[in-house]
């Protein structure tokens with residue numbers, strides 16, 4: 001089963017007279033992981049809510065399975081929503097329900113499953129996000145990071161084909177963020193679902209998605225495969241993906257352009273192209289991630305349209321990843337995951353012999369061996 005394509009065309013959204021963004025056009029490639037970036041307040045959360053039909057845009061279309069979600073009937077919208085799993089920015093748990101009931105809610109609401117079946121699914125997802133044993137607690141009794149993970153479990157409970165996560169990593173410490181990222185890649189390898197993730201975490205943006213989009217100045221500045229964005233010399237894209245202070249984005253979101261040009265000239269090497277960071281790989285035992293192959297085909301077809309330095313950097317990254325099983329040998333996200341585990345005191349028996357941790361998959365199947373994702377995700381987070 002390949003994920004669902006989401007085709008957004010010419011979308012514009014305002015609240016009263018305040019325009020949030022205009023003319024947003026992008027296609028979320030089916031079964032791939034995409035990330036949406038942008039300064040605070042540019043309307044990323046509004047975009048996610050528009051995608052699931054909670055907010056109505058003034059213009060444009062959102063095509064899913066040939067249905068325009070903007071114009072379709074309420075009953076069709078209700079059906080289409082079942083394809084989605086959504087984690088809202090604030091978690092949006094019901095405060096008076098236990099974590100178990102919160103996570104069971106979509107199953108009870110949207111399916112006719114028996115309570116025994118609901119229980120199996122809920123406990124599986126609770127385990128997946130490392131909350132085993134906490135299912136009887138109320139949202140007010142647990143930490144912010146735990147609420148976030150309960151929200152994740154609820155988003156996954158219907159086995160959605162389109163998964164929208166609004167800042168799943170905010171409020172999580174770096175180790176849990178690394179595990180969350182591994183979980184996303186592993187889920188995608190297993191389900192081939194379509195992901196759109198909003199994040200402010202640069203490491204996540206550089207190492208997780210197949211595609212990256214950037215909302216800026218009320219428009220979609222760019223959307224494309226990671227190779228294209230990570231090698232882009234477009235100042236705002238380069239600034240955002242490298243977390244630089246120099247560039248057009250300032251604390252007040254938009255700087256005076258003369259100041260921005262001055263800073264960029266001083267920064268000098270802004271356009272220099274460092275090697276592409278390798279993408280995080282699925283854990284050992286996971287199926288081959290089909291998204292990687294589909295994306296690479298797309299990149300190869302568009303390669304000749306990119307600037308020469310970008311073409312060179314992309315070719316180099318491909319030849320390195322083809323030469324070694326786990327990608328380039330320079331420091332990258334996967335190694336960082338491994339390092340974070342070690343520094344956090346995870347009982348990693350020995351440093352990985354290649355660039356990839358072998359035991360980070362958060363699913364739990366047995367009790368022997370080194371600590372697994374359940375322990376990693378849950379210990380100390382209370």
Ligand SMILES: Nc1ncnc2c1ncn2[C@@H]1O[C@H](COP(=O)(O)OP(=O)(O)OP(=O)(O)O)[C@@H](O)[C@H]1O
Pocket residue numbers: 015020038039040041042043044045046047089
């Ligand atoms: N229901 C609403 N009614 C009116 N204005 C809204 C509504 N929801 C959001 N906005 C406005 O839309 C703009 C974009 O908000 P949004 O929450 O999408 O930003 P964001 O990019 O997600 O920011 P952050 O990174 O801080 O989460 C803000 O100015 C916000 O005040």
Ligand SMILES: [Mg+2]
Pocket residue numbers: 044045046089166
């Ligand atoms: Mg937001």
